[in-house]
Amino acid sequence: MSRGRSPTIKDVAKVAGVSSATVSYVLNDLNKVTPEVDALVRRVAKELGYSRNNAARALKTGRNNIIGCILPTLTSPVFPEIAQAVQLRAEAHGYATLVIDSGNAPMREEKVVRTLAKHGVDGAVALLHPKFKPADPPLFPIVSLDAKFPGLDSVHADHYAGGRLMAEHAIALGHRRIGMLSGFQDLTSSFERRQGFVDAAAGRVELVWEVNVHLVPQLPPVAVEAIRRREVTMIACVNDLVAIAALSVLKDSGMSAPGDVSVFGFDDMQWASWPLIDLTTIRQPLAELGSRAADLLISRLDDRQRPVEDLVLPVTLVERGSTARVGLPLP
Amino acid sequence: MSRGRSPTIKDVAKVAGVSSATVSYVLNDLNKVTPEVDALVRRVAKELGYSRNNAARALKTGRNNIIGCILPTLTSPVFPEIAQAVQLRAEAHGYATLVIDSGNAPMREEKVVRTLAKHGVDGAVALLHPKFKPADPPLFPIVSLDAKFPGLDSVHADHYAGGRLMAEHAIALGHRRIGMLSGFQDLTSSFERRQGFVDAAAGRVELVWEVNVHLVPQLPPVAVEAIRRREVTMIACVNDLVAIAALSVLKDSGMSAPGDVSVFGFDDMQWASWPLIDLTTIRQPLAELGSRAADLLISRLDDRQRPVEDLVLPVTLVERGSTARVGLPLP
DNA sequence: CTTATCTATTTACACGATTAAACGACCTGA
DNA sequence: TCAGGTCGTTTAATCGTGTAAATAGATAAG
Numbered sequence: 264m265s266r267g268r269s270p271t272i273k274d275v276a277k278v279a280g281v282s283s284a285t286v287s288y289v290l291n292d293l294n295k296v297t298p299e300v301d302a303l304v305r306r307v308a309k310e311l312g313y314s315r316n317n318a319a320r321a322l323k324t325g326r327n328n329i330i331g332c333i334l335p336t337l338t339s340p341v342f343p344e345i346a347q348a349v350q351l352r353a354e355a356h357g358y359a360t361l362v363i364d365s366g367n368a369p370m371r372e373e374k375v376v377r378t379l380a381k382h383g384v385d386g387a388v389a390l391l392h393p394k395f396k397p398a399d400p401p402l403f404p405i406v407s408l409d410a411k412f413p414g415l416d417s418v419h420a421d422h423y424a425g426g427r428l429m430a431e432h433a434i435a436l437g438h439r440r441i442g443m444l445s446g447f448q449d450l451t452s453s454f455e456r457r458q459g460f461v462d463a464a465a466g467r468v469e470l471v472w473e474v475n476v477h478l479v480p481q482l483p484p485v486a487v488e489a490i491r492r493r494e495v496t497m498i499a500c501v502n503d504l505v506a507i508a509a510l511s512v513l514k515d516s517g518m519s520a521p522g523d524v525s526v527f528g529f530d531d532m533q534w535a536s537w538p539l540i541d542l543t544t545i546r547q548p549l550a551e552l553g554s555r556a557a558d559l560l561i562s563r564l565d566d567r568q569r570p571v572e573d574l575v576l577p578v579t580l581v582e583r584g585s586t587a588r589v590g591l592p593l594p
Numbered sequence: 595m596s597r598g599r600s601p602t603i604k605d606v607a608k609v610a611g612v613s614s615a616t617v618s619y620v621l622n623d624l625n626k627v628t629p630e631v632d633a634l635v636r637r638v639a640k641e642l643g644y645s646r647n648n649a650a651r652a653l654k655t656g657r658n659n660i661i662g663c664i665l666p667t668l669t670s671p672v673f674p675e676i677a678q679a680v681q682l683r684a685e686a687h688g689y690a691t692l693v694i695d696s697g698n699a700p701m702r703e704e705k706v707v708r709t710l711a712k713h714g715v716d717g718a719v720a721l722l723h724p725k726f727k728p729a730d731p732p733l734f735p736i737v738s739l740d741a742k743f744p745g746l747d748s749v750h751a752d753h754y755a756g757g758r759l760m761a762e763h764a765i766a767l768g769h770r771r772i773g774m775l776s777g778f779q780d781l782t783s784s785f786e787r788r789q790g791f792v793d794a795a796a797g798r799v800e801l802v803w804e805v806n807v808h809l810v811p812q813l814p815p816v817a818v819e820a821i822r823r824r825e826v827t828m829i830a831c832v833n834d835l836v837a838i839a840a841l842s843v844l845k846d847s848g849m850s851a852p853g854d855v856s857v858f859g860f861d862d863m864q865w866a867s868w869p870l871i872d873l874t875t876i877r878q879p880l881a882e883l884g885s886r887a888a889d890l891l892i893s894r895l896d897d898r899q900r901p902v903e904d905l906v907l908p909v910t911l912v913e914r915g916s917t918a919r920v921g922l923p924l925p
Numbered sequence: 926c927t928t929a930t931c932t933a934t935t936t937a938c939a940c941g942a943t944t945a946a947a948c949g950a951c952c953t954g955a
Numbered sequence: 956t957c958a959g960g961t962c963g964t965t966t967a968a969t970c971g972t973g974t975a976a977a978t979a980g981a982t983a984a985g
Contacts (some may be wrong), residue, residue, distance in 0.1 A: 271941055282965045287943060296963065317714045318652035319941035322970050327649065329713065337674035338864060347668050347695060359713040362693045364678060382660065382690040383648045480868060511869035533669060537811060538842035539870055602971055613935045618973060627933065650971035653940050 270311040279307040290315065321383060329359045330560060331379040331387030334408075335367040339504065340532040341549060342390070345408065348553025349388050356561050358385070369394040376402060386564050388556045393451055404567070406560040408552065410451035411573055416563055418556040418574040420547035422452045425578040426459020428545055429499055429527055432580055434467055437589035438497040438525065442489055443473040444482070444509060446501035453478075453501050456529060460499060471495050480508040487512050496524060496589045503528035503535045506542055510585065521587035531581050541584040548576050601642040610638040621646065652714060660690045661891060662710040662718030665739075666698040670835065671863040672880065673721070676739065679884025680719050687892050689716070700725040707733060717895050719887040724782055735898070737891040739883065741782035742904055747894055749887040749905040751878035753783045756909040757790020759876055760830055760858055763911055765798055768920035769828040769856065773820055774804040775813070775840060777832035784809075784832050787860060791830060802826045811839040818843050827855060827920045834859035834866045837873055841916065852918035862912050872915040879907050 272290075276283040281300060288295045289304040296304075307313075321327040332349045334342040342364075350360040361384060365372045369392040379387055380402040390408040397405065397414070407417040433441060443460070446453025464470065471494050474486040478501065482490075490498065490512050500506035506528030510520055520526045528535060531546035555574055563569065603621070607614040612631060619626045620635040627635075638644075652658040663680045665673040673695075681691040692715055696703045700723040710718055711733040721739040728736065728745070738748040764772060772795070777784025795801065802825050805817040809832065813821075821829065821843050831837035837859030844851055851857045859866060862877035886905055893900065 272943095273941080283942080284944075284965060284967095285963085288964090291943080293944095300963085314708075314712055316653070316941050317712065318649045318658065319970090320943075321649035322647070322653050322941080322972090323943045325970085337668070337678050338671075340669075340671070343668035343674050346693075350694065354709070359692055359709070360694075361690055362677075363681065363691075378685070378690070381645055381648065507868065507870060514869050534865070537838065538845050539838060603973095604971080614972080615935060615937095615974075616933085619934090622973080624974095631933085647971050650940090651973075653942085653970090654972045654974085656940085 270313045271316065272313070275304065275308050275311055275313050278311065279304050326385050326564075327383040328357055329361055329382070329384045330557070331384040331389070332360050332362045333365050333372065333375055333379075333387055333389035333391070334362070335390055336364045337362070340534055341502075341504075341530055344533065344549040345390075345553040345556075348550040349557045352554040352557035353561070356557070358557075358561065365389075367392070369396075373398070376405075379403070386560045388553075388560055393449060404560065404563045406556045406563065408556055410455075414571065416559050416572050416574075418552055418559060418576070419452070420552065420578050421575050422455035422578075423459035425529060425545040425547070426456040426461075427463040428459075428578065428580050429456075429529070430460045430463035430468065432543075432582075432586075433497055433499065433525075433527065434464070436497075436525070436586060438468065439589075440469050440471050440495045441497045441499055442471055442495040444476050444486060444498060444500045444505050445473055446478055446505075447475050450478075456501055476501070476505055476508075478502055478504060480504045480511070482508045482512060490524075491516050493518075493523070497527060497586070498524060499527045501529060503530045503532045503542055503544055506544070506585070507534075507540060510540065510542075520585045525586035525589075527586055535581075536583070543583045543586040544581050546579045546581045548578075551576060601644045602647065603644070606635065606639050606642055606644050609642065610635050657716050657895075658714040659688055660692055660713070660715045661888070662715040662720070663691050663693045664696050664703065664706055664710070664718055664720035664722070665693070666721055667695045668693070671865055672833075672835075672861055675864065675880040676721075676884040676887075679881040680888045683885040683888035684892070687888070689888075689892065696720075698723070700727075704729070707736075710734070717891045719884070719891055724780060735891065735894045737887045737894065739887055741786075745902065747890050747903050747905075749883055749890060749907070750783070751883065751909050752906050753786035753909075754790035756860060756876040756878070757787040757792070758794035759790075759909065759911050760787075760860070761791045761794035761799065763874075763913075763917075764828055764830065764856075764858065765795070767828075767856070767917060769799065770920070771800050771802050771826045772828045772830055773802055773826040775807050775817060775829060775831045775836050776804055777809055777836075778806045781809075787832055807832070807836055807839075809833055809835060811835045811842070813839045813843060821855075822847050824849070824854070828858060828917070829855060830858045832860060834861045834863045834873055834875055837866075837875070837916070838871060841871065841873075851916045856917035856920075858917055866912075867914070874914045874917040875912050877910045877912045879909075882907060 272283045272286050276286045285296060286304050289301050330353050332346050337343055346362050353360045363375050365375045372395045386404040388406045388408055405415050407415045409419045411417045445457045448454045472489045474489055476482055476486055498509050500509055506526050509526050513520055528542045528544035531544045534540055535542040535544050603617045604614050607617045616627060617635050620632050661684050663677050668674055677693050684691045694706050696706045703726045717735040719737045719739055736746050738746045740750045742748045776788045779785045803820045805820055807813060807817055829840050831840055837857050840857050841851055859873045859875035862875045865871055866873040866875050
């Protein structure tokens with residue numbers, strides 16, 4: 264105590280006049296002790312400013328009370344919102360969260376998992392590339408974010424329904440000629456979003472052009488050219504970041520949304536609502552995604568036998584100023 | 595091994611036919627052993643897939659190889675860039691990083707520090723409110739980000755010079771009547787930015803109005819009104835987020851930058867360069883800020899006696915499309 | 926050939942907590 | 956009264972590493 268060292272369970276035991284086992288029982292809420300002793304121990308512990316040594320506990324129990332959160336990058340508007348929710352929920356359960364970015368490469372994902380294992384995480388929430396190969400046997404339980412993953416628990420938005428929603432809204436606004444900036448189709452969520460759109464649009468909309476793009480706010484030349492051809496009344500984008508890139512191209516080309524062409528995003532990341540951007544989009548509940556994933560992971564940690572669960576969260580349409588009824592002049 | 599349990603130092607020792615102490619010496623690179631034994635042990639360890647149990651090591655040595663990174667929030671464009679750099683650098687040194695957001699409140703900062711201590715971090719990089727009171731004695735070393743902090747190592751950009759740079763560029767563009775959206779002055783960086791600006795502007799620029807605002811992309815009504823009065827040719831903002839809020843107000847009011855009024859930001863966060871935003875700003879080297887802070891923290895962990903260090907990084911002017919020479923018509 | 930000096934390795938304990946098992950005190954029912 | 960059960964508490968072993976101290980073996984010095 265006064266000798267700098269922080270007090271251990273034994274110090275508490277000595278002061279309280281009981282054995283260290285008793286202290287441990289009290290502090291772990293196994294109710295094995297009389298109310299008086301319980302109260303006494305708690306009081307003494309608080310007085311001494313006792314706080315459990317996590318390393319010792321981890322060594323003995325094999326549980327570290329740390330979970331990992333693996334995301335493709337932190338420098339994107341979407342993922343930090345998820346990370347924040349995971350962390351908040353984990354903390355409520357007494358877990359700390361190790362947020363790590365995997366740089367979007369499946370190989371690095373596997374390395375990151377090993378790193379996390381080395382640091383003794385009990386499990387992780389992860390947004391994984393479908394090509395990711397889990398170690399066998401797995402180093403720790405993983406909950407897959409954003410997409411179903413064979414053998415893993417998962418939490419994700421209903422991308423397919425979102426795609427349909429986009430198409431139906433576009434049709435309702437009178438759009439018949441649409442260009443599409445879809446994501447590369449190896450990513451499950453990109454695939455499902457497109458699929459939903461295409462299924463709902465079938466026969467009612469002409470998909471004039473389509474370009475696969477990376478999920479970043481820069482477009483490849485072929486996409487820029489497509490936009491400049493002015494052949495469509497709407498550009499449907501795989502996510503908000505890409506939609507912003509499209510808006511940028513429009514601005515650079517002297518066009519604007521929704522006057523010359525409507526632009527439709529997906530995600531409803533925080534900045535989509537800024538007046539400068541003001542993007543019509545499909546909202547996925549990012550925070551809920553994170554907290555549900557944390558919950559799921561922690562239940563899994565408590566019971567490794569429970570059946571694998573796949574949680575699908577609903578999406579909603581958020582109508583803003585980047586889309587308009589076709590043919591309607593600017594207000 | 596084959597019994598599920600992962601191999602320990604004793605398993606390695608048994609297979610290699612040496613004692614566990616020898617294995618420990620080898621794996622910790624204390625060169626106390628013959629080259630042959632060294633090689634043998636390493637080979638066996640690799641063969642068994644041995645990996646050190648961090649909890650046991652932490653228990654024995656009191657070092658966890660984890661550092662914390664405390665930031666006001668993750669859902670801001672600026673902080674994740676720093677976090678990413680911290681993490682990358684920490685990983686290179688064999689440390690994992692616990693990123694935590696403190697929600698911008700000094701009281702919560704103190705709580706977060708206790709949480710981190712509970713999870714056994716060896717130290718932390720933190721962006722602290724000046725009112726933050728470190729525990730005494732400190733629970734672990736902290737490197738202060740973004741501002742000097744009494745008694746702590748620190749790494750931050752040269753906010754004062756940045757403020758001057760803003761003023762000088764404004765003057766060079768011919769601006770004489772300027773409105774200012776400054777941050778609340780209890781935050782050191784906001785204070786210094788303003789001070790630099792005011793000092794350099796003295797006598798050459800009229801500060802027509804000034805409003806203290808929170809560092810978020812929404813402005814209070816009084817700021818909105820000030821902007822709408824159209825009394826100035828430039829709005830100087832405490833950071834990019836606030837500058838974006840100003841641009842939003844302009845757009846909502848049927849004005850635009852730089853045609854009606856120039857807008858000047860600070861930070862050069864990632865999105866400032868998007869064509870939709872295209873913000874003239876003062877760049878602070880966010881990634882370098884993070885990695886230098888991590889370096890500094892780790893040196894501190896290795897030597898608690900070294901004198902406190904204050905690292906100031908230079909800022910630069912980034913000229914984009916939100917500012918223009920005064921009186922110049924739109925191109 | 927003895928004794929001192931190194932050096933490579935091992936022995937043995939500590940770190941702080943958890944927990945099965947042992948223990949003792951008290952109660953209960955025949 | 957005594958076997959058996961219950962309850963609250965303690966004893967003691969254990970988790971995997973690190974490391975001071977002991978030990979053995981080789982070398983050098985006298």
